[in-house]
Amino acid sequence: MTETRDISDDLERLRWPLRLTYAGLWAERIARAFWPLWTTLALTLAALLLGVQDFLPLEAVWTGLGLALLLALGTGFVGARRFRRPTPREAVDRLDAAMPGNPLAALRDRQAIGTDDPASAAVWRAHRLRMADRLKDARAVRPDPALAPRDPFALRYVALTALAVALVFGSVWRVASVADMAPGRAEAMVGGPSWEGWVQPPGYTGKPALYLNDITLPDLEVPQGSQVQLRLYGEVGALAVAEGVSGRALPPDHDATAPAQDFQITQSGRLAIDGPGGREWQVVALADRGPKVTASGEVSREAEGMMKLPFTAQDDYGVTGGRAVITLDLAAVDRRFGLQIAPEPREAVTLDLPLPITGNRAEFSENLIEDLSEHPFANLPVQIRLLVDDAAGQTGESAALSVVLPGKRFFDPLAAALIEMRRDLLWNRENIDRSVQILKAVTNRPEDLIRNERAFLRLKVLMRRMEAEAAALTPEMRDEFAAQLWEIALMVEEGDLESARQRLQRAQDRLDEAIRNGADPSEIEELMQELREALNDYMQELAEEAQRNPDREMSQNLEGMEMTGDQLQQMLDELQKLMEEGRMAEAAELMEMLRQLMENMQVTEGQGGQGGPGSQAMRDLQDTLRDQQGLSDDSFQELQEQFNGQQGQNQQGQQGQGNQQGQNQPGGPQQGDQQGQGSDGRSLAERQRDLRNQLRGVNPDALPGQGSDAGERGRDALDRAGRAMEDAERALRDGDLSGALDRQAEAMEALREGLRDFGEAMAEERQQQGQADQGEAFGRADPNSQRDPLGRELGEMGRIGSDRNMLQGEDVYRRAQDLLDEIRRRSGEQARPESERDYLRRLLDLF
Template sequence: MLAERGWPLVLPLLLVAGLFLAASWFGLFRLFPDWARIAAVIAFGLAALAALYPLHAFRWPSATEIDRRIELANRLRHRPVTTQTDRPAGSADDFSDALWREHQRRLAEGLGALSGDLPRPRVPERDPWALRALVPLLLVVGFAFSTSPYGGRVGDAFRPHAATGAVPARIDAWVTPPSYTGKPPIFLTAETNRGQEGFEVPAGSEVSLRVTGGSGEESLSFRAAAAPEGADMTATADGEAARPGVSQFVYRLREDGTLSLMTGMRELDRWAFTVIPDQPPRIAFVEEPKRAVNGTLELVYEIEDDYGAASARAIIKQRASPPENARPLYEAPDLPLSLPRRGADENRAKTSRDLTEHPWAGVEVGMRLAAVDDAGQEATSEDKTLVLPERPFTNPLARAVIEQRRLLALDANRKARVLALMDAVTLRPEDTFDAMAHYLALVSARERLALAGDDDALRGVVDYLWEIALGIEDGDLTAAEKRLRAAQQALRDALENGASDEEIEQLMAELREAMQEFLREFAERAARDPNMAMQMPQNGEELRRNDIDRMLDQIEDLARSGARDKAQELLSQLQNMMNNLQAGRHQRQQGDGQQSEMRQQMDKLGEIMRRQQEMMNETHRLDQMRRGQQGQDPGERRGQNGGQRGDNGEQGQNGQGGMSAEEFAEALRQLQQGQGQLRGELGELTNRLEGMGIQPGQGFGEAGEAMGEAGEALGEGQGDRAVGEQGRALEALRRGAQDMMQQMRQAMQGEQGGSEEGGRQQNADRDPLGRPRATTGPDFGDSVEVPDEIDVQRARRILEAIRRRLGDALSPELEKDYLERLLQLE
């Protein structure tokens, strides 16, 4: 009875709600303009209120109505259910009461099998055409349609969609690789990339995405390529609203996969990425660690990394195990390494560090190189054993001071031994010291050592002993030399650490002042010491002040233009030049006759190589002339011959003139004779070198054979073959010359007593810039290459353009970030 009475009253409200849901799921509210959408919502609201009005007529069934419905449902006669609650009318007596109770009993006997009844709301009587069935049908179809890309939602009725429908959402997506890779950003939504199926990006790249004018319900999801099909997408983050109507997303790529931009269940766009992993670096020695001519430790190595290493260093350890109770005062030298320029074709780098002042100088150590890339991956090289270069001291007293300094620095427990040795040295000062100042300095150091109670005080004594040794060895020049070295080291550190132009300018000014003071004191010392003046560099090594000023100007220009690696290399050349100048004070004129003979042989070899080059050029010219004449008809060749002979009476240059067969044969015969003569001179040179104790290498033998083959080819008229053999002979001569020069250096080092003095003599035949002089034979092209002024000006203009663009307030933030990364790479 409740269903019969309530269902017809509730049904209008349910029909209105069903029509509203169907209209929302079909997306009708998204298609309506705002005024129509609002009007439809109001109409549905009024209809819902109207459907609620019939509910006021609802009445709860009474007990009598319930009993009567049971009798009608079971088709009971004489109303047996209601009789059970009825009472007789009128006055009651015993007989009538007994009769009524008997009547109730008899009617109650038929109530044992009662049943309920189905509700009969009589809705079809009110809707004979069954229009109400359309609403459930629309609900089912609308719900299925809502899952499609064009389906709607219930909230569309209460959200304005006029702007969204008029202008589609704008999607901007780009990938920013890590700054250390040097890779430019990739704009995924650019026209050129829209049809690309996948993108290769470095590991750690960030995908940035911006949606302008969207619904605000966009989300970014990533599915790894290794995930099984059908696996749930991993959501990266909810959209971050930069301002109304704009959503931004950022995702860092670490593995291969697909990135999808979704709005609800609909996919707006997707991109597939292949992540390129960052490979670990590799570092290895290219040459053995060696002592440079200026006493610095020189390391030549190569570093390979896919994006360039971030840092590198040399790890140094003592080769000999110290005693168990040893107490060293100093750790191993800290030796950071220079890095190859990123993007350069050459992976080789070179580092020179002056460790002669470090207490470990002269100690046998083990060294290995370590490189770290920007991803934190580290690689090490093989171990090398070497003795750290030390400054050579010619004064015996200075050498003794340095030896005690090393003992104390490596083990503070040997303090008593150092004190005893100092006492022994200062026992008879008149026999040991040439200057009383040296004696007083050493006695002062002895007292400071005796009173030192901790490691800091002991380290102060070690530093003081170094100053004493320098004073004994170099005298008044030490202060200027120390200032010059400090200025050079400060400038080198600034170039490596990317200092500003203002700081570079200040350091250059300090270097110029230190250089002027050093040269002035050095010149005064040379004027006072005639022996030193005789040992000054001669001929091609003459040093002029304007040469140094030009080098300093060039270093400053290179630093300002961004070519700081070239500036560091040129600064090292300047330091080598200064140290070579200082080293001249310690050189002795030994073996001048033999060195002069060696220089003559090198000059002879250079002359042979020059003549071989000219002969090869002449052979090539004649061969090209012959080929050109063979490709012409006789009449044309005669015309060319006559025309040129009429102009100048002889052959033109570069194969422009004509030659008869007899003239060509005569020219080849002369070349053959010249080739044979050149081969003979090479044999004589080889015999002279053997007489000087220098064993000619295989290069000279190969050159002689190639010269013989070239002579035979010239005799047979085979110009092409002759040119090839002459080129082979020239290359073999270069190899032989390099081998001969190496043997000469070793011979001079052996005569001058050890690697320390020999290291100074290696560049004795070079100009102040370290290049071979014209009198020492051929230049093999291994001198330093300095950028010309065109490169410097171009680099400076590029830097100024970048900085000017950065200063523009209207430049996009993305462009500013990219330009800042460019400046950091420089």
């Protein structure tokens, strides 16, 4: 009985594996027998979902449906004959065959001999129990339709793919349109023939499709090129289409009663559906106007000889592309010297016009900026034509603009001569003999013209090569000679400035990459030293360049930011400090700021290299302003630390803490000069006192503008700054940090006003005396780039920021309102300390 009970339990576990295996047999035999049927149905349904019936003649649709029905019936009949219903015994045999030793067959067996022998009976029972144990691992057998041999062309996969595409891109509602194509259906629905029509404008217009059945007005305006689709239902011949909008020549056998008619609107005219329930429209075809483009300004020369051309383009539906074609204006060329002979043919220069990345391209203004300083047309008269295209393939062209193509300017006489010989060589290869002779004459006495020994040696080698290749000069060799003449001219013009700039750029890139990748401190230290050396070399080359070319265009904007070499070194020191402290994100930002400053760097050189009147005093005032800014930042940090300390004490409870809380309040005992001690042991009040003494030490007579209105305003501003510093010192000694911050802000504002007034006075004096900017200052911002690396306008005399708007237009007022709203919100937060809320309320009173 134990054996029977155990085996019965094991057989009970086979219930679900047997059921699943039995179901798999059904699925397997159904798939084998009826895969042609569901393949036919899937293909037919996919075609209907995609709307194939809407593009075929009615007869073709019903013929196709009839064939599909016959094919479905045939495959269904064949499948029914092939299908053989599986039995439960087959499921048992399949499951048994999937297990080792066929345990189910063993359990169904009976002992044939030895039933009376106890030993034989025990062996038999042990065998049955071992087979029953194998039933514990029984798993349902997966069905195997084996359709690949039956479907060698994988038609079932084609049908499934088509059905999936139809479900994604088609519409289920299109299947119902087949019922409307039944004979007599249209008459049953509307009591007679019916029709449907659509007008689809070109996609680039962005206009929606029109359903003609809903348009009752007699006039219809649509873009030219719109596609018309008409469908006539009912008895053939009851409705007919009459149109004069397509402009097509209809053949004599044209059938105006065809159930499906498609054509394009190319002209204005009449469109009508004649017959019961018909309608008529007067169609106005709106022509697609061609695009237009005009030069909205003059061609100008930008930095390093780059060309800038502002233009305006417009189109009724949007410009899709544009280009500028630059051709040589031979009639306007001064045909002298190397330009006397006819030029060699050259292709026109074609430049792609910049288009707005976002927004509407129906009308926009952009600037074409391109560097053509090395092109043979540079500094020669050219004609520029602007062309733009629209989606319809139409092209608009501007009037030819006759200008001199901007190029890089060379101030050194030898460099200018090399560039002229390069121009003649690119004009015509026959000029090579003349160019070599002129270069020999120029280099006859090199000590008079040539200061760069490397450039002189390269030029001598190039002259020998040009002389050797003069007899059979190829275009490739000519272009190589022109490229070398350009490089030598740059060496002569800029000395080693270009190599120094490249070295500085490489040092910046390497250090920036090391910062972002988390390099070792030793590697960063080496790269920092390399950057310092490269910066020193670059600044030295800048100074030498200013001495070599005193007539070169220099920055004369006194309102631009000046930065001395010491200040740049201070930035490097701050960068190294940030990296040593592990503040890599801030170091990366400072590195990017330094990169932007170096890109805008110039040198201004005065007479004799001596500072002009008031230069040293102005620099002293700049140092005082910078130190006052640092002290104000430290004072604000001290106020924040006091607030954090108060919050920590409040969390410890109120018992026995009264005296300590009083000591921690601003103005409490033990405050005084012990606040904010720095590394040098000085308190905030002592540092403020030293700054006040430093301001008093500035000699008023050394400042510019003696007796002028601007100079007197500057001196009054310094007096206000001194008084504000004295009040700030007193507030720091009393422990009133918020009051000290207000007085320090007043002192900094007065210092800025004084620097601005003295700068105006200095500018007036230099204008009257006709002097150039005196002294040597590194880092004057280029007048064409009056913004700092953060995009803000540069301040006066070394200020960070300016009184000018950071934003332009209405955005200024929006930003100001946002700031005032934020101040009001913070002033109303009760969780903030009273000192901070009082400070915010005073800000609201000021503004």
